[in-house]
Amino acid sequence: MMTRVMICEDDPLQSIDLAAAVEDAGGEVCGCFRTSAEALTAAKKLLPDVALVDLTLADGETGVELALELSKSGCRIIVLSGNSSSHPNLGRIAHSFISKPFQRDIIGELMRPRTVAAG
Numbered sequence: 001m002m003t004r005v006m007i008c009e010d011d012p013l014q015s016i017d018l019a020a021a022v023e024d025a026g027g028e029v030c031g032c033f034r035t036s037a038e039a040l041t042a043a044k045k046l047l048p049d050v051a052l053v054d055l056t057l058a059d060g061e062t063g064v065e066l067a068l069e070l071s072k073s074g075c076r077i078i079v080l081s082g083n084s085s086s087h088p089n090l091g092r093i094a095h096s097f098i099s100k101p102f103q104r105d106i107i108g109e110l111m112r113p114r115t116v117a118a119g
Helices: 012-024 036-046 063-072 088-092 104-111
Strands: 004-008 028-033 050-054 076-081 095-099
Touching (some): 012 028, 012 104, 076 104
Parallel strands (some): 004 050, 076 095
């Protein structure tokens, strides 16, 4: 089963590069969104497995709240940011963090489902 990935990025060139990285890794891009409002509305219908979320979107610094909301539905969160300081509210959810500019192969590594060893 292909991993469904939602891209939440307001820079069109970054979105294109992220989409190519997702597809190269065998994932399916289920949508690209410039604002948190658009992403939240679409997520209810699209049910992504993974969301790539920039912290600053076209509607402001709304990425943290978007990540928090998407994680409630079981969506895995990969945060993308050119700012190395993480927002304290991100500590409330499990997430991966990628600094911009990013290496394309890291997207595929982080998209893969994680397995937990039984102990």
